[in-house]
Amino acid sequence: MRHLISIEDLNKDDIIRILNKSEEFEDVALGKRRSRILEGKILANLFFEPSTRTRMSFETAMKKLGGEVINVSAQEASSIAKGETLADTIKVVSNYCDAIVIRHPLEGAARFASEHSRVPVINAGDGAGQHPTQTLLDLYTIKKEIGRIDGLKIALVGDLKYSRTIHSLIKALTLFETKIYLVSPPVLELPKEFLEELGGDIEKAELDQIVGDVDVIYVTRIQKERFLDEEEYRKVTGSYKITLETVKKMKESAIILHPLPRVDEIAVEVDYTKQAKYFKQAFYGVPVRMAILTEVML
């Protein structure tokens, strides 16, 4: 049985296989082709904290492949959690489905769940831990929109300290031949220990220095709660905001990504430029999750 708990469970070949498979499902995601490949299968969405976007994306992927979905809301899940251990919950729930997508506030919860489950478990985010399907859709977006991942220059912008999305993505990018620029306020830098473990071609930079040279700008949300005072927050975030000015300095072929939701990190006017690919990135979650669902269930 195959689980998908961490992006580190996959090697470069696994990732490439999943990205290729995703491409095959894109027509189905777009409604141009029908598939009933998961007919008779049931996916349980077990969300111990809300993440409506991720849940919807898995749900539409499953349903467009002819499968069925049972949702357990954050509210229901928290009421279950009060009454029994996670191990017991997983043992019971895995009787009622063919795979479990789990979202949990605690790091390690998805791995633990997989050890007690009769069916494959997919991690949809566990605390500060992993969110491997987000990473796969990020990679897929880059590959689809630029044509390759190897050889690209990629700027990671914003909160590099706390963002689970960034941590998973950077690990995956180091499997490819990429040049990575880290662009963040000093208080939100990638943790030193994390950086030391990584191989790959990685360096710190200012956005202004590299904006005209990079192929991908990956922006993340900077949360107000990370700052001691609101003025500091406003000052800091201002200088990492992507505006029309930023876009003008970018290469024609470069793209801007964001895991969404965004607050102020990207000006709304940017949405209408051809570099803006973050809504398309949200769409790509569907074919990528189709590929993942078929990987674990078939």
Added chain:
Amino acid sequence: MRHLISIEDLNKDDIIRILNKSEEFEDVALGKRRSRILEGKILANLFFEPSTRTRMSFETAMKKLGGEVINVSAQEASSIAKGETLADTIKVVSNYCDAIVIRHPLEGAARFASEHSRVPVINAGDGAGQHPTQTLLDLYTIKKEIGRIDGLKIALVGDLKYSRTIHSLIKALTLFETKIYLVSPPVLELPKEFLEELGGDIEKAELDQIVGDVDVIYVTRIQKERFLDEEEYRKVTGSYKITLETVKKMKESAIILHPLPRVDEIAVEVDYTKQAKYFKQAFYGVPVRMAILTEVML
């Protein structure tokens, strides 16, 4: 792409076409005939405020036509709304479905959503604004139960000031050859500006004067919150209550409608008379929504 935002977007021919289409789907709604006409399609129910009846009615319409539904609860939706703009939410959600049904507390929200959506948007009520699918099912109920809409005398009873249902319905009725009686307490009269804009044959009346003459009595809920004091509320509502006495004065062929839920406006004993059609009206929501879903998605 077709949206359904306001009943005023439809002319008389559009309405008649939808009502005829609804009739074709009635067998499917009743389970006498199978259809998979929406197989492979996904409807997103995006409810920023709860409306379980409307949601269930769309959900059963979609599923009985072979389609699938993704629900976003009021709780989830309000948590999304805290984190991003409605425009962003719609841009993302419209990646995950083939149509969106939206319910929102603010007037104009549905129209705004349609401007940012990649897929058709159906308004299921936006604040004091519109609820066009309710109006279509009201018209359908009249047509099915009496055989026509033109030529009928229709009494609108209760809260004519705040009821979104009444405002949409009255606009649609003026497209037909109907005589409309407005029956309401003075504090809940149809707003003067609203009345002046309307064409058609409309006049104020007391229920007693017209009860034996009308073909349809359409009753709406009078909400306690509209009154300054509870005694006033009780005095007023008492005189607009439909009882067995009221029914005895009605024509044999006349019908009583109500958008539900009812509180005290219609006595429970009335349920067992043949004039009572409000539960059947709830059922008619299914074939009418089937017609609407196929209109916008096929």
Added chain:
Amino acid sequence: MRHLISIEDLNKDDIIRILNKSEEFEDVALGKRRSRILEGKILANLFFEPSTRTRMSFETAMKKLGGEVINVSAQEASSIAKGETLADTIKVVSNYCDAIVIRHPLEGAARFASEHSRVPVINAGDGAGQHPTQTLLDLYTIKKEIGRIDGLKIALVGDLKYSRTIHSLIKALTLFETKIYLVSPPVLELPKEFLEELGGDIEKAELDQIVGDVDVIYVTRIQKERFLDEEEYRKVTGSYKITLETVKKMKESAIILHPLPRVDEIAVEVDYTKQAKYFKQAFYGVPVRMAILTEVML
């Protein structure tokens, strides 16, 4: 039209028929065989209080038979309940589905609902009342795991006073040739009136006396709230806990059941013994509910 409100609505032949039917559906529940026998049918899960396990089990049963499910959450249901009577809710909801599963905090609510419904109603627990589908799955587990029900010795352990599950089960067991032992703290004994109404071979016992002789130990949760003080609670529950020591004294062929969730009544180490059948019991809910759904809808 057939409802399932109380286990007492069924005679022994009915029960045996449903258990045999459940066996036929086990392959479908396990995913070894496909069925679309309920295609085109819609089940409404109307839960006025949360019971995620029961809801999921009905949902997977319905979906694995090709049917569709509309869920009404406890939160939605309670908001509906504030606005209208249960009779009105049932009259409306039964327009939108082919059967209703109802869970309600008040005893008698399921019977009342069945009197106002246009479609079959299945009771999934009404207050201190009944939970007949739990009883059927309990019986099915015994029959499957031991091979028969007649002739068995069965110990009911824990809260025999308040447990709805126990009350339904004991009534069903007296239809078979069983010997029943009642094992409980004095404050949680089966109510005298209840005991006097029952026929059958029933006696009180201490767990130690009968543990080596019984075929089934059915354990229920002892709730802290039943005791005036926490020390009393801890003292009492300790002596009814199933541990590895208990299992060692049991017959090789005997089984341990529990309706779940468990807190402390069964030590986690017991899970790995072959007597532990409570998670399998949870699985058996699926084929049994498949049998019940087809009984009422086809």
